[in-house]
Amino acid sequence: MNTKQTIPDNLQHIQLQAMEVASCAIVIIDVLQPNRPVVFCNTAYAKMTGFAKEEIIGKNCKILQNDTTQQKEQDIIKNAIKNAETCEVVLRNYKNDGTLFYSELSLSPVFNSENNLTHYIVIQKDLTKLVENDAVMRKVQQEEFANKERLLEEKITERTEELSATVKKLVETNLDMQEKSKLLRLAEQKTKIDLGLLDGVVKNFPNGIIIVVDAKYKIQYAEGEDLGHHKLNTFNFEKGKTIDELESFPNDLRANFKIHIKKTLEGEHLTYELSYKSLTYAVNTTPLYDATGRIKKALLVYTNISLQKQHEKKVEHALQKERELNELKSRFIAMASHEFRTPLSAINLSASIIEKFNKVDQAEKRTDYVQRIKNNVQNLVVILDDFLNLSKIEEGKVxxxxxxxxxxxxxxxxxxxxxxxxxxxxxxxxxxxxxxxxxxxxxxxxxxxxxxxxxxxxxxxxxxxxxxxxxxxxxxxxxxxxxxxxxxxxxxxxxxxxxxxxxxxxxxxxxxxxxxxxxxxxxxxxxxxxxxxxxxxxxxxxxxxxxxxxxxx
Structure with missing residues (x-):
């Protein structure tokens, strides 16, 4: 973020800042209200959907859905919320400009101190690039386009007169309503996200870790699901342990931590990827300021993107296999066109010549060309045997x-x-x-x-x-x-x-x-x-x- 953030005595703003700078898209919905409105969304979510934050706050996430298409995954989400369970689905969504995109949603319930379900935190990852590499994407896009075109033609006549009659009135009143709506939603965002909600969200920060470090490299705060992956879930951060005391990490990794923290404390906002053991993280860092405007601490948000990287590798592997298959096809066509044509041409020529050697005293010449035909037939047999042997190997028959x-x-x-x-x-x-x-x-x-x-x-x-x-x-x-x-x-x-x-x-x-x-x-x-x-x-x-x-x- 570019605006300065001050550090309060409690952790509320730090927790909110951590979710704000996370590289993954995050929204929080209030399940106690009838329409389950969004009460928080971070910059990554706004960027992914193309909506401004004030256009999202207070609205149901259905603003991303095409109201003409019902997806079975929506029923899975409803059942999960009804039973206060977690769930993961892939949804077909639409950005503010109407662009189709696919996102992987991970929903986690948040309970209050009385163990009552109050909110859901939703983490989203854009899978559009992965889906686009699959032939299914092309088919879906064609179906979507045809469906939209048909619906547009049906509705355009029906809606034109109605819109013409109301557009003038809407223009006159819309500006004033938008301004009031923005102020109202911002106020709602600040009042509805209380400390208990943020604690519940951050302590179970999905697929990642949130860390706050001071200028002496002392860890002031650390939360997140992935702490357990690195044997840090039992580490006592309250006593101000330093980066150097994270003995479960190798020296070079700790040295890199300190370099990135130093740059952040100097005012830089860093974004990079970190691979450790079998895990990969997208890291976002941001400086935290005190009341006088001086940088006192660094906020680091580690988002686990290992699954996404695995998907990318699978797609790349599939593309490589496709390239290899195309290369094999090209080689086969080149080989077949040459290797089959040569003996067949020789057989045809020899047969034509034999027709001319039909006299008794030309028996020796006929025999010679008959032998040539046999030799070329044998060459074809060898070629076909190679194909047959290869086929048997692939079928496991050898x-x-x-x-x-x-x-x-x-x-x-x-x-x-x-x-x-x-x-x-x-x-x-x-x-x-x-x-x-x-x-x-x-x-x-x-x-x-x-x-x-x-x-x-x-x-x-x-x-x-x-x-x-x-x-x-x-x-x-x-x-x-x-x-x-x-x-x-x-x-x-x-x-x-x-x-x-x-x-x-x-x-x-x-x-x-x-x-x-x-x-x-x-x-x-x-x-x-x-x-x-x-x-x-x-x-x-x-x-x-x-x-x-x-x-x-």
Missing amino acids: ISNPKHFNIIDFATSAIEVLQDSKKEGQTITLINTLKRKDVFLDEKLLDHIIQNLITNAIKYSSEGRTITVKLSEIETELSIAIKDEGRGIPESEQQHLFERFFRAGNVTSIEGTGLGLNIVKQYTELMGGKIRFKSEQNVGTTFILTFPNAFKI
Whole structure:
């Protein structure tokens, strides 16, 4: 606040000041009066709703509601007040200018010394930004707009003549009535908020802490629900304990407290966020003045916004997932348009050429193009198999079924199967340093992994290069390393290598779906193993598989 506040002998004005400067919107309603009017609202509430304080005091909170729309949450609030209970709801409201906004309301009852319900304190948080990030918001806005437009058209004709007849009289009398109403409401605000009400509110200050500190850093006053979170609810503040005596807080945090208090005592109004352990607070500080106009104390209001921060993180996480999904869609479209078109075009071309080679002496040429068709069909089968395998993994249909088998014979057979796929001059070498041959793994999953990694090594290596498959062990851990002398993976792209549909920029001219390594990684992990790699561009890549319990008896 910009106006100076003097310190009375009691705590009434300090408590009122604390609620006034709180970053969360606060209103207090009198439940003993028939229309349950607002008897207090702070600046944050006025700012959030767009109404001036004098427009709110004495009115029911329904001024924020669209009278054409009944919300079920309103019944929840009525029942809570009827039973003197707390409740939390999210309401659809309208600002003074008609702007739609959503707020989270936390209602807490306040009782007098005879334990009779007299008031309710309502804490509100604006959730509009969170709701706007959800598709529901767009749908609701469309419905609201259509509803408003329809109602406006129905009422405009009905109300025009009536308003025209009364507007002149209203203009003449309204100014005088407004001035009197302002003075009356301000007087009501000051008289209705008594010390007992403020004590009840502040001692149960929802989601926060209120502290008053003097120039010697002595804590003169502290209240609020969150004192218990920091083991301060049993702390004796009445004896003038200092900030340095708050031993439950680390030294650096206490030092920051003192810095902020010092700035406040110098006349600054601070607003900042503070994170401690798993909690986050919005902090507002304001200086308190004595009767001579000198600053004597600092008021600090800590509002717990941890839940709001969690909501924000969830929204950001959802947005990040959406961005990732869009990226996957883009990669899939690019991959599919290329990988399906190439073999289909080759099949179509080969079939057209075969039609021309219809003479008996052209049988050899026909056979050659038939083989090309078969090869391209096989390429399509591989692509579809990748999609099918990925779908099965996501549906949880792929499980590891380990059994004992000879790993050396297995590796030898896998290499032999791929001999015909080698480029001219390429060699595949098996190096075995194992002392044991029998392993306990899923042979089918491991075969898919090895076939994929060796096929990649062949595909991305030039003619005449060597591909090495090395089997080794460390205690009970089996290691399988597949090394090539190929193009390598650019360092800037290595972090994305196991992502779906990802293909390094230096291999886009070579066929591939970008799914193989993602499937390899998931198959490896299904067997309790890990996969890592090291790569240098234009030197080669080595993939290393490790299975900790492969030699299980």
